[in-house]
Amino acid sequence: MTDFQVEVYQNEYLPQGSAEVNAIVTVTASGNATPAASAGADAAEVIIIDTSGSMQHPATKLAAAKRATAAAIDALRDGVNFAVVSGSERADLVYPPRLGMRPATALSREEAKRAVNALRADGGTAMGEWLLLARELFATQTSPLRHAILLTDGQNVHERPKKLERILEGVTGQFVCDCRGVGTDWEVKELRKISTALLGTVDIVAEPADLEADFRAMTSNAMGKEVADVSLRLWTPQGATVKFVKQVEPTLTDLTDRRVESAARSGDYPTGAWGSESRDYHVCVQVNPANVGDKMLAARVSLVSATGDVLGKGQVLAVWTDDTALSTKINPEVAHYTGQAELASAIEEGLEAQRAGQIESATAKLGRAVKLAHESGHEDTAKLLAKVVEVVDPVHGTIRLKREVATVDAMTLESRSQVTKRVGRKSEED
């Protein structure tokens, strides 16, 4: 049984006439000490590997992808239903032989690995097709925990962006998908579009040799999930509008547009599947300001399971005061994550400007990013930034653009731009 705890961090005091209420909602799920003990049939896993022609250049890429897939298969819990898809300009089922999934056993693992080993790289790239086959496979299962891994090495050239977008709309909510780009010929924005829609992560695996460890880690993480399809439910009073709802830790994901109305003045935002973990959300609500001395419930935050059970609850409050000592106090959690969101956009906009040759803008944005990373103690990002720019003074964000930036460094920084640092904690090593 997984317990959810909801904590709200905010300064509820607002000056007269002020309408915007900000709060950081920390959700902590604590579950079984031994998730492996739970029934394997609760989970289903689809591994999608890119077998387009480019995976052959160099040949080590495909070989590493095969080893990584084998490692992922080995990391599955016994009994977990799984399938393997190979992707090119179309999607092919590698394992099992017929549409469906097989529970992980010693025998099925061996059969699957043999099928994976026989793969050849050939053809183009149409990721939408891969996702459609994954959805079809998941549809054969009743398992609530549905996770996919998508590996690619290139851009989605054999499918128009509009088509991919349409397909994403259709598969959203059907499964969670973590996306990985191997090498440096793929596009971060494109893969992020997929991972964001499917509530997963995106990352670069520059060296094919590192794929194996990464796939194993991703699969173990997926096996640690215990509760599927949890929603963050937000009740707001009449006349209020939700300005945004963002996951802000461990990664930045804007959920604002994902709202599904659940009752009067109540909407649900998907958060995907949960294991024993903690995440932070930034909720911003615009309310009708009341009078000084009045107290209002600006939002009721609850975590709701797929069956509608309330797993945890919290309150976001607003109290209007003419005591400026109270109303001007800045909540450290809200400030920290507002900074983390700004850091992410400074990196993305800075890299974009750099690509476009806008030196001045790139210097300003990336300098701002260096300053924010330094201020918030986001050492991981600071290190990645230092590979892309020459840091003169991190305190003031003084930098110089490097004449030569390795593509892998720029892509790594871009891939991890939305990985945030938890408030008040030392950055954790990967």
Place this chain on the structure above:
Amino acid sequence: MNCPDCGEPAEATDRYCENCGGSLQLRRTPSGGPIGRVGGAGCVGCGGAVSSDGYCETCGRAQPTGRDRMEFDLELVAGVSDRGRSRARNEDSMAFGVVGPVDAPQAVVTVVCDGVGSTERADSASQAAVDAAIEAIVDALLSGSSPRSATDDGAAAAYESVGELARPNSPDTAPSCTLVSAVVTQSEITVGWIGDSRAYWVSSSPDVPSRRLTTDDTLVAQLVAAGMDEAEASASLNAHALARWVGADAEQAPPHVVVIQPEAPGRLLLCSDGLWNYLPDAESLAARVSDAEPLKVAAELTSIANELGGHDNITVVVIPWEGRVP
């Protein structure tokens, strides 16, 4: 008849239940004040349903607790006392009761007191005053006194109990309050007052005008009574200061009393200045009184006063009057 508290049979003439000791002749607000809200009364802001965590399900407003919002409903009389929007405490108090057997009520008694804001423990003063006054009035009525003499007894008891609060402090810092009381029977309405809390007759008939029943015990009212133009009187220094009040530092004298026998049904309304400051004129006040049951009317008028600023504590007690039984 049966005891309304324990259900045991009782003699209609008994004052107290032989079984549980409860009063057979009086249902009233609890002594010490009807602290808190009436169940299901709805949001103080928008009237919406209130969730178990104390917030409105519609507008999100936190619902006031304790003396900040007192509500009570005896059907024949109901009232609301609210902190308002700017005062730190609610220093108004109200007490009301229905005298006589449950199935044959004889009189409705109401007292509203407004703690004088400049004094310490003004909330204790108003609460002590309403409790002492209602008890004295009811005792007097049950022992056969006329409503007028019961009204005098009520004011005297209020003076005494508020006066006791002055000890051991000097009378200069003694807490004090205003007082308005009403004894409503089937034949007449007797209103007594000291200070500037008011009573209004809100007529239900188009042929009978609504009117104010009390004259404030303020300098301005005295100047106007003495023939001065109202604007001129209001302009004079401290014109709205109280000329009379209930407290250890006040000169004790009987209350002003007015007795009316309305020609048509209507409602008697007792209120503190937290309401009438915004709607002083009887007709403009009457225009805002809906046809709802007394508790709802009191809550609506309280909301109106809050909407208009809620500068002071607001207390409204509403007593419907059907008129003389033919």
